[in-house]
Amino acid sequence: MRYQTFTLGLLLLTMYACGKKEEKKAKMTNTDTMSCESSLPSRFSATNNTNSISESKTVSYEGMVQIPSGEFLMGASDDEGRQDEYPQHRVKINAFWMDATEVTNAQFEKFVKATGYVTTAEIKPDWEEIKKQLPPGTPKPDESLLVAASLVFTPTATAVDLNDASQWWRWTEGANWKHPQGPKSDIKGKENYPVVHISWDDANAYSKWAGKRLPTEAEWEYASRGGLIDKKYFWGNEDPEKGKPKANIWQGKFPYLNMAKDKFAGASPVKSFVPNRYGLYDMAGNVWEWCSDWYTPDYYKDLSRSIATNPKGPSKSYDPMEPTVPKKVVRGGSFLCNASYCKGYRVTARMKSSPDTGLGHTGFRCVADIK
Numbered sequence: 001m002r003y004q005t006f007t008l009g010l011l012l013l014t015m016y017a018c019g020k021k022e023e024k025k026a027k028m029t030n031t032d033t034m035s036c037e038s039s040l041p042s043r044f045s046a047t048n049n050t051n052s053i054s055e056s057k058t059v060s061y062e063g064m065v066q067i068p069s070g071e072f073l074m075g076a077s078d079d080e081g082r083q084d085e086y087p088q089h090r091v092k093i094n095a096f097w098m099d100a101t102e103v104t105n106a107q108f109e110k111f112v113k114a115t116g117y118v119t120t121a122e123i124k125p126d127w128e129e130i131k132k133q134l135p136p137g138t139p140k141p142d143e144s145l146l147v148a149a150s151l152v153f154t155p156t157a158t159a160v161d162l163n164d165a166s167q168w169w170r171w172t173e174g175a176n177w178k179h180p181q182g183p184k185s186d187i188k189g190k191e192n193y194p195v196v197h198i199s200w201d202d203a204n205a206y207s208k209w210a211g212k213r214l215p216t217e218a219e220w221e222y223a224s225r226g227g228l229i230d231k232k233y234f235w236g237n238e239d240p241e242k243g244k245p246k247a248n249i250w251q252g253k254f255p256y257l258n259m260a261k262d263k264f265a266g267a268s269p270v271k272s273f274v275p276n277r278y279g280l281y282d283m284a285g286n287v288w289e290w291c292s293d294w295y296t297p298d299y300y301k302d303l304s305r306s307i308a309t310n311p312k313g314p315s316k317s318y319d320p321m322e323p324t325v326p327k328k329v330v331r332g333g334s335f336l337c338n339a340s341y342c343k344g345y346r347v348t349a350r351m352k353s354s355p356d357t358g359l360g361h362t363g364f365r366c367v368a369d370i371k
C-alpha cells in the first residue's frame with residue numbers, strides 16, 4: 001500500500017497504485033481491459049449527525065419503479081472484471097421499489113430544509129476521528145487544512161500518470177452539495193442534477209428521513225441489469241463509446257481531454273439518457289451511487305456455495321488495499337469513467353469508499369420494501 005500526500009500536503013488520499021505489472025499487462029492486452037482505479041480517494045472523517053434524523057414511517061413512492069422479484073447471476077463472467085467481481089454466483093432477490101433516478105439537488109434540499117441536516121463536507125474534520133482510520137504514528141496534518149472541504153475534480157493540463165489521483169482531485173475548502181465546484185459555485189438551475197459530495201452517512205440520513213433505505217449491492221446490480229442476462233452493460237454488450245451516447249461517461253483522454261460527445265463534461269440532469277429496461281436512469285455513469293453493504297473483496301466467494309437470498313453484504317468491511325479504513329460499496333461509475341482508466345459503468349464493476357467520504361462525483365438513490 002502506498003499513502004500519498006494530497007495536493008495541499010496533507011490529505012491522506014489513500015489511493016492504491018496499479019502495480020507496474022498490471023500496467024504492463026494492460027498495455028499488452030489492450031487498455032480497454034484496464035480498470036485502474038481501485039479505490040476512491042478518502043475524505044477526512046467528520047462527526048456526522050445521522051442519529052439526529054428520525055425514521056419516517058410514511059413513504060412516497062413518487063418517482064420510484066417497482067423491480068420484480070427474481071433470480072440472477074451476480075458478478076462478472078467475462079475477463080474484464082477485477083478480482084472482486086468473481087466468482088459469478090446465483091442470487092435471489094425479492095421485489096422492491098427503487099428510485100428511478102439519482103437523488104437530485106431539489107430532493108436533497110427538501111430534506112435539509114425539513115431537518116436542518118448538515119452534510120459531512122460541511123463539517124470541520126475531526127483529527128481524533130481521522131486518526132482511528134490511519135496507521136499508528138501518522139502525523140497530524142496542518143491545522144489550516146482541517147477545514148470543512150471536499151474533493152473537487154480538476155482536469156489536468158496534459159497526460160499524467162494515472163496512478164496518482166491527487167493530480168486531478170483538489171481538497172477544496174467550502175465545496176459541498178450546495179457548492180459543487182467550491183464556494184463560488186452554486187446549484188441554481190441545477191435542481192434536476194444529482195446531488196453530489198454526499199457521504200454514505202449523508203445518503204443514509206436522507207434515506208431514513210424519506211422512510212426508505214440504501215439498496216444492497218445485490219439489489220443494485222440486479223436492478224441495473226434490468227432483466228438482461230449476462231450482459232456487460234445495462235444496455236447490452238455494445239461498447240459505450242460506439243453508436244449513440246448511452247450514459248454520461250468520459251469520452252476522450254482522462255483526465256485532461258474531455259470530448260463530451262455525450263454533451264456533458266460533468267454531471268448531467270437526471271433522465272438525460274435512455275433508461276434501462278426497468279425504467280431506471282443513469283444506472284451507468286453520471287454519479288457513483290452508495291449501497292448499504294460493507295465491502296470485502298472475497299464476499300462473492302463466500303456466497304457462491306449455495307443460492308444467496310437477498311444478501312446484505314459482509315458483517316464487517318475489509319479492503320486489503322487500506323486495511324485500517326472501513327469501506328462501503330459504491331456502484332455504477334460516474335461522468336469521469338473512461339475505458340482507459342476506470343470502467344465503473346460495467347454492470348458488475350465494484351468500487352468502495354469510506355462512509356465519511358463524499359466527492360464531486362458521488363451521490364445515491366434509495367430503495368423501499370414492498371409492503
Ligand SMILES: [Ca+2]
Nearest residue numbers: 282285287332
Ligand atoms: Ca449513476
